[in-house]
Amino acid sequence: MARVMNAFLHRPQRALWLPxxxxxxxxxxxxxxxxxxxxxxxxxxxxGYVALVxxxxxxxxxxxxxxxxxxxxRYADTTPDERRRTLxxxxxxxxxxxxxxxxxLPETANEVRANMxxxxxxxxxxxxxxYRPTDAELRAFYAKTRDxxxxxxxxxxxxxxxxVGGYQNADQTIAQAQGDAAEAVYQLRSGxxxxxxxxxxxxxxxxxxxxxxxxxxxxxxxxxDQLYAVASLMRDGEISDPIVExxxxxxxxMAQHQFPKVADFSAVRDKVYTxxxxxxxxxxxxxxxxxxxxxxxxxxxxxxxx
Amino acid sequence: MPLINLKPLIRTSWAxxxxxxxxxxxTLVAVxxxxxxxxxxxxxxxxxEAVAGDPALLHAATVQARPLYAQHCAACHGPxxxxxxxxGAPNLADDVWLYGDGSLFDIxxxxxxxxxxxxxxxxxxxxxxxFGQRGILSDAQIRNVVQYLLQLSGRSYEAQAALDGRxxxxxxxxxxxxxxxxxxxxxxxxxxxxxxxxxxxxGGPQALYTDIYAGQHHIMPAWIRSxxxxxxxxxxxxxxxxxxxxx
Numbered sequence: 001m002a003r004v005m006n007a008f009l010h011r012p013q014r015a016l017w018l019p020x021x022x023x024x025x026x027x028x029x030x031x032x033x034x035x036x037x038x039x040x041x042x043x044x045x046x047x048g049y050v051a052l053v054x055x056x057x058x059x060x061x062x063x064x065x066x067x068x069x070x071x072x073x074r075y076a077d078t079t080p081d082e083r084r085r086t087l088x089x090x091x092x093x094x095x096x097x098x099x100x101x102x103x104x105l106p107e108t109a110n111e112v113r114a115n116m117x118x119x120x121x122x123x124x125x126x127x128x129x130x131y132r133p134t135d136a137e138l139r140a141f142y143a144k145t146r147d148x149x150x151x152x153x154x155x156x157x158x159x160x161x162x163x164v165g166g167y168q169n170a171d172q173t174i175a176q177a178q179g180d181a182a183e184a185v186y187q188l189r190s191g192x193x194x195x196x197x198x199x200x201x202x203x204x205x206x207x208x209x210x211x212x213x214x215x216x217x218x219x220x221x222x223x224x225d226q227l228y229a230v231a232s233l234m235r236d237g238e239i240s241d242p243i244v245e246x247x248x249x250x251x252x253x254m255a256q257h258q259f260p261k262v263a264d265f266s267a268v269r270d271k272v273y274t275x276x277x278x279x280x281x282x283x284x285x286x287x288x289x290x291x292x293x294x295x296x297x298x299x300x301x302x303x304x305x306x
Numbered sequence: 307m308p309l310i311n312l313k314p315l316i317r318t319s320w321a322x323x324x325x326x327x328x329x330x331x332x333t334l335v336a337v338x339x340x341x342x343x344x345x346x347x348x349x350x351x352x353x354x355e356a357v358a359g360d361p362a363l364l365h366a367a368t369v370q371a372r373p374l375y376a377q378h379c380a381a382c383h384g385p386x387x388x389x390x391x392x393x394g395a396p397n398l399a400d401d402v403w404l405y406g407d408g409s410l411f412d413i414x415x416x417x418x419x420x421x422x423x424x425x426x427x428x429x430x431x432x433x434x435x436x437f438g439q440r441g442i443l444s445d446a447q448i449r450n451v452v453q454y455l456l457q458l459s460g461r462s463y464e465a466q467a468a469l470d471g472r473x474x475x476x477x478x479x480x481x482x483x484x485x486x487x488x489x490x491x492x493x494x495x496x497x498x499x500x501x502x503x504x505x506x507x508x509g510g511p512q513a514l515y516t517d518i519y520a521g522q523h524h525i526m527p528a529w530i531r532s533x534x535x536x537x538x539x540x541x542x543x544x545x546x547x548x549x550x551x552x553x
Contacts, residue, residue, distance in 0.1 A: 047347050047348075047350035047351035047535075048350040048351070048535040048536075048539070059418075059535075061411070061414055061415060061418060062427070064411065065415060065427075075411075076355075119424075119426065122424040122426075123423070123424030123425070124424070125424065126422055126423050126424035126525055127525060129422070129433075129523055129525075130422065130523045130524055130525040131523070132436070132520045132521065132523060133439070133520075135439065138439060266441065267441075269439060269440055269441035270440040270441050270442070273436060273439050273440045
């Protein structure tokens with residue numbers, strides 16, 4: 001052994017031995033690392049955690065916060081039984097969550113999927129909601145979306161109808177009824193009393209219009225699209241031309257008409273503010289989805305489109 | 307005659323001392339690393355209250371946390387921890403806290419999950435409404451409330467306006483719902499104490515007006531996915547130590 005060492009120390013090529021020895025040691029260590037089996041599951045709860053459930057940690061901080069939330073006491077004032085109960089609940093919840101992943105609930109359960117989407121959007125929206133809009137931005141948004149802030153109009157009108165073939169002449173035609181109605185309109189516009197004209201020409205209330213003022217949307221429901229289209233343009237005191245609808249001829253008498261109008265910015269500030277923030281968060285969500293799409297591989301089956 | 311002749315190896319005069327130096331250095335590095343690792347484990351394993359009372363852990367946390375703070379926190383809270391009124395970022399070096407009571411546990415929770423960060427466990431309880439922008443309070447009402455706040459915080463104020471502001475505070479403004487009828491705040495909601503003259507946005511009359519007019523919606527990101535638990539514990543400890551340095 002000594003002879004070998006001395007021979008080694010005195011050989012002129014000993015400078016090559018050392019790198020060779022180091023290389024061999026390095027390869028040996030690499031081989032050990034490559035071919036050694038993976039370390040087994042941890043049997044020690046790492047610092048900062050209160051428990052490992054199938055190697056998934058429950059944070060000590062979360063545990064303590066949950067104890068305080070459930071007991072409404074400071075952690076130091078809680079009893080061991082209270083802490084044990086909370087820990088058991090947290091472990092149970094973790095087991096259920098892991099089981100949900102195994103059962104692929106994110107794929108199959110609508111409620112789980114919906115909540116996951118909500119969670120992602122909440123993180124996307126957070127910085128957007130932190131932004132304080134200026135008055136100028138709110139006014140610009142209001143100007144761009146004025147239609148949202150229109151106040152509904154209202155009308156007080158009477159819908160009179162002349163039913164063809166009824167009252168005066170069973171053989172009356174549409175054209176004849178139209179003629180009668182046109183004469184009635186002429187007389188009303190000339191100032192004749194409504195009751196007289198109704199009695200003389202056989203006009204009767206159709207039953208569609210309310211007895212007093214009603215909002216535009218209600219009037220539209222009652223009158224129908226054709227009559228409402230005429231009524232929506234009439235001003236106070238106007239009498240419409242005869243309107244033929246099926247076997248009836250209608251005459252609208254508008255007593256009072258409050259046209260829809262856009263509310264002033266100052267009157268709808270709160271709604272504008274809310275709508276602005278909703279629009280911003282909607283934009284952020286859409287941008288996030290665009291980003292996710294740009295990074296995703298989405299294949300559609302033949303014949304499908306989106 | 308020795309069995310193994312080492313003369314070729316020790317022929318030069320610097321070989322042995324150099325080798326000894328290198329070995330000593332390596333040993334020193336190993337010891338320091340081992341000690342640091344043990345301290346980090348202790349820092350994280352200990353309950354927050356225990357950490358706060360251990361000078362060795364406080365020191366270890368400070369050493370680890372200083373560069374972390376500079377990299378992740380200083381952009382908002384300032385390199386000196388004094389906050390940034392322009393951003394509404396609070397002063398971290400005083401003993402006034404929006405959430406919790408300034409305990410290491412509370413500081414750590416805030417770093418972990420943030421404020422209005424979108425995380426479910428974040429401080430998401432409330433935000434201050436934009437009283438002016440939403441048309442809840444008029445310009446005059448807000449100005450009167452500002453005077454009342456100046457009075458509450460012990461500064462000079464206009465007496466009549468402050469009286470009117472107090473009526474708004476307790477009435478249509480419903481300020482007491484969050485800030486308390488006495489203005490002393492509520493750390494469960496993150497509603498500041500209005501009596502201490504400590505303000506995230508500067509606290510001048512114009513700044514107070516803007517806060518009431520446009521509301522407060524500041525966020526702090528959650529760091530649980532960006533920093534390790536050890537780093538977060540170190541940061542929390544560092545901030546705890548800084549905020550208790552005067553007391």
